[in-house]
Amino acid sequence: EIVMTQSPVTLSVSPGERATLSCRASQTVSTNLAWYQQKPGQAPRLLIYSASTRATGIPARFSGSGSGRDFTLTINSLQSEDFAVYYCQQYYNWPPRNTFGQGTKLEIK
Amino acid sequence: EVHLVESGGGLVQPGGSLRLSCAASEFTFDIYAMSWVRQAPGKGLEWVSSISGSGNTTNYGDPVLDRFTISRDNSRNMVILQMNSLRADDTAIYYCAKQIGKLGGAFDHWGQGTLVTVSS
Numbered sequence: 001e002i003v004m005t006q007s008p009v010t011l012s013v014s015p016g017e018r019a020t021l022s023c024r025a026s027q028t029v030s031t032n033l034a035w036y037q038q039k040p041g042q043a044p045r046l047l048i049y050s051a052s053t054r055a056t057g058i059p060a061r062f063s064g065s066g067s068g069r070d071f072t073l074t075i076n077s078l079q080s081e082d083f084a085v086y087y088c089q090q091y092y093n094w095p096p097r098n099t100f101g102q103g104t105k106l107e108i109k
Numbered sequence: 110e111v112h113l114v115e116s117g118g119g120l121v122q123p124g125g126s127l128r129l130s131c132a133a134s135e136f137t138f139d140i141y142a143m144s145w146v147r148q149a150p151g152k153g154l155e156w157v158s159s160i161s162g163s164g165n166t167t168n169y170g171d172p173v174l175d176r177f178t179i180s181r182d183n184s185r186n187m188v189i190l191q192m193n194s195l196r197a198d199d200t201a202i203y204y205c206a207k208q209i210g211k212l213g214g215a216f217d218h219w220g221q222g223t224l225v226t227v228s229s
Contacts, residue, residue, distance in 0.1 A: 089154075
């Protein structure tokens, strides 16, 4: 069973600054890692897959990095619409017992 | 543009059943795996079940194993989740999600969700 742990639980950042979100897997997931953004009352939206590939239509200020167990989502020049909850997801082990991290809430400082 | 529309949610008593549907359009449906992902009120995302593009391979999360059944009708571009023996902890928004690959992978498109409430 692979457990995904995100940190921090809550991140407070000012608009225009950079946000760095982390995701750690309990064992290697290679680059089978995705990031999602979810705003209140909305469905999640895929941002990044294969650890570093931006999904269609995702702005370049979003970037993903990492492999193996440790991953990072970086959001440069935060805009008001970026404040949301972010989830990482592994799909290396499928079907998964756990696939999503618990989420990081990015809030306005 | 890929479009996924869920239906079938509602209020059901514990022990009851519900059938969720997901209508898909604007992509070659039978190529891609599809999943149901749920989110309990105020909680995170939880994968529920997935089905391969052909429909030959199905998988379930432990909490729903032996109670839920996923199926698909590739002639009608639909995915179905039959939910039996429902419990209070099944209360959640259920999202239909398209996966990137034939057998699995990231969820690249999501429906708007349908709310299931299990309560007496």
